[in-house]
Amino acid sequence: DIVMTQSPDSLGVSLGERATINCKSSQSVLYGSNNKNYLAWYQQKPGQPPKLFVYWASTRESGVPDRFSGSGSGTDFTLTISSLQAEDVAVYYCQQYYSYPLTFGGGTKVEIK
Amino acid sequence: QVQLQQSGPGLVKPSQTLSLTCAISGDSVSTNTTAWNWIRQSPSRGLEWLGRTYYRSKWYNEYAVSVKSRITINPDTSKNQFSLQLNSVTPEDTAVYYCARGYSFVYWGQGTLVTVSS
Numbered sequence: 001d002i003v004m005t006q007s008p009d010s011l012g013v014s015l016g017e018r019a020t021i022n023c024k025s026s027q028s029v030l031y032g033s034n035n036k037n038y039l040a041w042y043q044q045k046p047g048q049p050p051k052l053f054v055y056w057a058s059t060r061e062s063g064v065p066d067r068f069s070g071s072g073s074g075t076d077f078t079l080t081i082s083s084l085q086a087e088d089v090a091v092y093y094c095q096q097y098y099s100y101p102l103t104f105g106g107g108t109k110v111e112i113k
Numbered sequence: 114q115v116q117l118q119q120s121g122p123g124l125v126k127p128s129q130t131l132s133l134t135c136a137i138s139g140d141s142v143s144t145n146t147t148a149w150n151w152i153r154q155s156p157s158r159g160l161e162w163l164g165r166t167y168y169r170s171k172w173y174n175e176y177a178v179s180v181k182s183r184i185t186i187n188p189d190t191s192k193n194q195f196s197l198q199l200n201s202v203t204p205e206d207t208a209v210y211y212c213a214r215g216y217s218f219v220y221w222g223q224g225t226l227v228t229v230s231s
Contacts, residue, residue, distance in 0.1 A: 049211050049213075095217065107160075
């Protein structure tokens with residue numbers, strides 16, 4: 001199984017400041033034949049299912065604000081919130097869909113400092 | 114617009130079978146372009162993918178090793194839905210259960226909190 005490790009577990013950021021969440025996979029999720037990273041990011045708020053924010057490691061889902069960006073390749077990935085807004089308080093998860101079983105990171109809780 | 118509507122009991126006794134259904138609108142369970150998944154979430158285990166069913170000229174299932182001996186996911190083409198059965202449940206199976214479409218998951222069910230308790 002591919003193990004997804006997120007850091008930090010929680011993150012306090014001032015409004016308007018940058019938030020950076022890291023995700024590391026135990027093996028590469030880059031598929032050589034199409035040069036795509038099979039890595040997604042989700043936002044989850046209490047009482048709701050996770051919401052897909054980024055797929056293919058860096059493609060924003062429709063409707064996701066452009067202050068959110070995904071980057072990285074192979075085994076190391078980052079989700080960046082360029083200017084934290086109050087509505088961004090949530091838990092963020094990475095997920096690999098390169099191989100089965102599909103696996104998720106443990107989550108990073110983003111709060112306002 | 115795809116919608117997934119979950120149904121099923123929120124309380125199951127230990128050793129019994131957990132059964133949930135996910136009704137699909139806006140897509141077909143028989144499509145050959147995606148897969149239909151069950152995922153659960155608990156404080157102790159986080160988000161855990163349980164398994165999927167999908168159609169590619171015939172039906173396939175894949176299950177997580179952690180539940181492989183106890184799980185069945187079945188499509189129901191007449192009702193355009195799919196189901197989860199998890200046998201011999203213990204309190205460790207207490208979680209919020211979600212159905213979801215695809216490989217990265219845009220569409221999710223609303224979630225069902227299932228508590229295993231006598």
